[in-house]
Amino acid sequence: MTPDGTGGTDGIGGSSDSSGNLDRFYDRLTSLAYGGDYNPEQWGPDVHAEDIELMRAAGVNLVTLGIFGWATTEPTPGAYDFTWLDAHLDRLAAAGVAVCLATMTASPPPWLARLHPETLPVLADGTRLHPGSRQHWCPSSPVFRSHAVRLTERLATRYADHPALALWHIGNEYGCHISRHCHCEVSTAAFRDWLRERYGTVDALNDAWSTTFWSQRYGTWEEIHTPRAAPSFRNPAQQADFLRFSSDELLACYLAEKAVLARVTPHTPVTTNFVPVAKTLDLFRWAPHLDVVSYDSYPDPHDPDAAQRTAFSYDVMRGLKAGQPWMLLEQAPSAVNWRAHNGRKPPGRMRLDSWQAVAHGADAVLFFQWRQSRGGAEKFQSAMVPHAGPETRTFREVTELGAELAAHADLLRSRPERADAALLLDWPNWWALETDAHPSEVDYLEGALAHHKALYDASVACDVVPVDGDLAAYRLLLVPHLYSLSLDTAARLTDYVRGGGTLVVSYFSGITDEHDRVHLGGYPGPLREVLGLTVEEFDPRPDGAWAEEIRLEGAEQVLAYDEGGPAVTRHEYGRGTAWYLGLRPDPKTMRELLDRVRAEAGVSPVVAGLPEGVQVRTRVTAAGERVRLRLDHRDGSVTVERGQASRQ
Template structure:
């Protein structure tokens, strides 16, 4: 059965996923391969060639209709799906399954003309206009009405179409308008959201600390979204606005999903997340999805991008507790939106695709199938480039399609459970990066990468997990910069260590509660006993500043004046002050980093903590990663990625 596998100790991994995912897997015979297909941009001769080239390339899944609202509803209520019928029929005849989009990512110009109130407003009052994409207010009931109406038409028309394998709602929610709507409709929705969260103004005033700077509210109508203001805005107001923004977009997704669930209850539903960003609370979103989908665009010019992509894939795998996910978009070559758009050298596209599969992806899909002739993304690479079939890129696309098809057992196989995990929490991310903090260098994604990288370099798998997950399966738990934390979560972390777990936590943790109010009694608040220390003062370093360790290496970005209350120093500064500590707590140990060690020292510290936890590392050279997936019959498939030579072996 999909979602099960056998570990070396013979124990079965619990089933994951949803029952209707079987419909998606029944439409495929190997890892999903293909990409966004936009036939509306081309004529009949090109359509005929597309069918031929898809067969040659081994394409078995295409995403259709992402930006087709204007073509499918050229005037209000005047639906025209005849063009789409022909394309879906042709794809079905060619044996290509379809991930059909709801088309709602970019409304047609007539909606803005008839209903300008659907357009988003920025914090300074600027109203955004059509001519790009995602030009809609997430709180607008008018936008939602038109979107849901379109989705209902699509669902009824294509419910039984043989090509339909998966629904794709919207596109890259939060990519452009996650925090851009401050119109009166959004303001009213924000007030409703706050009423539901706090119940009373007294509770809100307490949570927001409004006695500071005379901000106390006496009426709900006095509260606005955090618009442009003379100085620092209320930090809890901003934090709640980010929670609200994620929830409002999620409600848009839910409104469309409710229609699809009602009309096509047997068809699974997804949407694609952008490369990791502090926009949507992805752990909350993932609970609403049948399968997680992700867009990944590592920069060929950046040598660290390979690791950053791997971290993103580990997050995707963690969103639904190990369930395989879909790589919905990546690039065959260059993109169009960076300042300098580097091409991928020969073999890089193959290595990037296999890296995603090694980390749990059940697809290697691209944006897009055929490179556009016009528009803002005409220089974004595609499976079929402007030069057509007689190009290096299309030859590599065809080779990769054949290779993926040669490993059908990988489809639906479960990534092996890691022994290490890294804790990530979006509300903490939002709170950590507020302004008016000791240093702007405390940045969540940077910290997460720094903690994840030593395990990645050692080829040690690392899951990424939320604060409400059961951590007991993991021997080692990494907790970078958990600035905002509830007492409940702090107690659970303490219990995890007391039960025998090994925890490694970094500076500026345990500082505030979920309302961004400081935990009193001294830093690091609820973690003092667990860590066996207190923090007298923060001492962030100046730009480029470092502090030498007594035994070599240096601390960067940040330092703290630590008072040891049971913890033992592992690393000290040259003047003898503790920098990295280890504390026995129950049956386990808690490590604390009062600074960011340089990369070499960070690797040494993580290696010691990993060995302390009993986490094994394979004997592979730097630049090689090995991951294992477990098939439905219990077979272990080992994928070896050699980023030094650009090679992949599967077996």
């Protein structure tokens, strides 16, 4: 569907130049953005007055407003009440607090489902979901989109010139709950339209989907459905295409609202907040349509690997727009409420988590939410102002952090120093890799994290790039599990090594083309030459460990399996070197291996000789000053060092 609900996906793959809009946003700030998600509709006038005083005390200069305000703003169809929002925007503007104003379309009011039950999403087994939670809408529904666009138009027209408005927040956490889209008849028709645009003819689709297998050949578009519940394995190409379609349909919802904002408020930048890195959305496809990337980060205080996982996510966010600063739009001051065991953040942890975001490129540190809710599903989610009020450890830490961030105003619009190493991440590959009926299960995210960890533990900065990114800018490129590989991408990787780059490819790569059809002639298909080997058979072990039967064709053996045979190889090719990992080494071995690889590639830590648990990242200010941020995850301390910070 297009943004107006008429079909097609025109324009989704394009880019938008919004640097001027972003300049206007930054001009509103005197230091890093600091604040939280503000939901004043949950409270009365006495609390509203206190909120402004507490925001001043905490150093808040930006809040997101109205994310779940649709039912309050449009209590009955077409009858709008903006008086509540007027008062809050005026109050915030008078206090010098800028507003990231939401389009309110994340959670429709119950009347929309009552009047238009066809807007509700349907699961693969036919179950229709209902109101009472949030995101209870079908992304392909033209009825939902028309109501969402109408509300966005009213908001944009009313507040286009309001002094508080600094940024638009479209939707909220797209794909968080309806991550596999919808299987209703409207979605099915939209999926067919998407497939027509992708393949042109049914015959071309049959070829791409290998439908001669299991007698799945389609004669007309009307025979094709979304991958609903079925007796056995679904067609893997169909599954992968449905995930592409699902990401595109949610993007079309976003673009429908963005088109209104671009017309009515052309000088106000737009964003939406991405959830913790998941396979739901192709973020590289979304990123050109955001003026600034925004992210929600909720590391588990009980997870000993949380810092590295968070760093990886932040590196992804920074990579979505080639190093442009991004916004931490949500985090928890302490505990969340949705895990089985919701551990609190001990003293100092919130500060450390916040500075970690800044170290990895964030220009904003915001929380969900400003004031802890008294009722509802998230009443036990921590907030900047807890249930116990401002005389608490949490609010004291919030206030101290606000003052600390404001004291480093020159970090605003500074950029992280460019890394010499990068990790390649590709969502279409992720979707194809984790379909059914493979030699063994391969977890793409865990594979990416394992490669990233070996650099993170050595305090080596790492960018995250798409398959069509600027590979030549990096000395070292890590490529975990690139199962789905086009010939064009294979040629780019080969040219990268030929030109002098160091490439590390992990197992189950180069197996299929972009339509999940196997590259014939031996694995890893079009990477055989650059890697200097052939994988004759996969040999996964009963414990889930991966192994392969590798035949060397120019590569040298570096590590062997316990029973013999090459497991890790190295191949000099052109002016560069290509490494292949036929197994997942344990963390210690992976670290030792990548230490050797990066040493050969000339990739150094930001600071050499750091103890385990200490990370350093460098940002470069507009004046050219290098600012080192030292994060000590052993004791939670943070140090900001200024001056010359060249690589050691």
